[in-house]
Amino acid sequence: MGVVISVNALLEGRYRAFLFDMDGTLLNSMASAERVWGAWAKRQGLDVETFLPTIHGARSVDTIAALKIPGLDPAVEAHGITQDEIKTADGIVEISGAHKFLSALPADRWAVVTSAPRALAEARIKAAGLPAPPLLITAEDVSAGKPDPQGYRLAAQKLGVDIADCLVFEDAAVGIEAGHAAGARVVVITETHHPPLASAHPQIPAYRDLIPHIGSDGYIRLAA
Numbered sequence: 051m052g053v054v055i056s057v058n059a060l061l062e063g064r065y066r067a068f069l070f071d072m073d074g075t076l077l078n079s080m081a082s083a084e085r086v087w088g089a090w091a092k093r094q095g096l097d098v099e100t101f102l103p104t105i106h107g108a109r110s111v112d113t114i115a116a117l118k119i120p121g122l123d124p125a126v127e128a129h130g131i132t133q134d135e136i137k138t139a140d141g142i143v144e145i146s147g148a149h150k151f152l153s154a155l156p157a158d159r160w161a162v163v164t165s166a167p168r169a170l171a172e173a174r175i176k177a178a179g180l181p182a183p184p185l186l187i188t189a190e191d192v193s194a195g196k197p198d199p200q201g202y203r204l205a206a207q208k209l210g211v212d213i214a215d216c217l218v219f220e221d222a223a224v225g226i227e228a229g230h231a232a233g234a235r236v237v238v239i240t241e242t243h244h245p246p247l248a249s250a251h252p253q254i255p256a257y258r259d260l261i262p263h264i265g266s267d268g269y270i271r272l273a274a
Contacts, residue, residue: 057252060217060272061272061274063235063271063272064267064269064270064271065215065216065270066159066209066211066215066269067159067205067209067211067270068160068216068217068218068262068270069160069161069162069202069205069206069218069219069234070152070162070183071107071162071163071164071219071222072163072171073106073164073165073174073222074107074145074222074241075219075220075221075239076144076145076162076175076180076219077148077177077180078142078143078178078242079139079174080106080242081141082138082141082142083105083106083135084105086134086135087101087102087131090127090130094119106222107165107221107222108165108196108224109128109165109166109189109195109196110127110132111124111189112195113128114127114128114131132169136173139173139174139176139177140177143178144178145239145257146257146258147257147260148180149181151257151260151262152180152181152183156264158184158209160184161185161186161208161209162185163204164186164187164188164189165201165224166188166189167188167190171188185205185209187201187204187205192204196222196225196227196228199229199231199232199233202218202229202232206232213232213233213234215269216235217234217237218234219239220239221238221239221240221243221247223247226249236251237251237252238254239255239256240253240254240255240256241256259274260272261273
């Protein structure tokens with residue numbers, strides 16, 4: 051199981067690799083996503099204000115399936131929503147300092163693990179102007195989405211590192227649970243949180259005050 055650490059322990063720790071969630075963690079796509087999902091929810095007769103907070107962090111197909119709407123095919127609906135989101139990827143911006151932080155990492159030491167389908171993930175990363183991830187784990191790569199730890203474990207495996215030596219960057223409750231259950235250490239990015247998210251894991255606003263350093267032992271350390 052993952053270890054709950056403090057902010058001081060976060061900065062004192064050493065890591066083989068960093069694993070990043072995407073939406074809300076590396077980039078802010080909230081306005082784009084809620085615009086598309088809000089229109090869909092309205093067509094289904096759902097209470098939009100109550101529904102929208104449930105879409106973050108989970109795969110679209112899982113979010114729709116959980117509603118158990120009679121006669122609705124979650125896979126078909128999720129595909130339609132994804133296509134609409136790809137078409138409306140404007141207004142997506144990086145989380146503060148994300149580009150500089152990612153650019154400072156060795157290519158074989160980081161991955162993005164997202165609940166988004168691959169085409170949408172690639173469109174949003176490009177729209178935000180972020181470096182293309184050397185390893186991208188998406189909704190299509192797992193049989194169970196977050197909070198299942200499968201995605202994070204798969205990323206660590208493909209990078210050739212022990213998940214216990216990884217630091218997971220997350221922003222959503224289901225993703226935090228997935229990273230912790232995978233056996234990684236977890237830090238919460240809070241730039242898009244209004245109000246703040248309650249979590250036992252350390253929280254930092256963004257990446258602008260973080261600097262990664264590669265030690266002579268090959269481990270990554272963080273300086274603030």
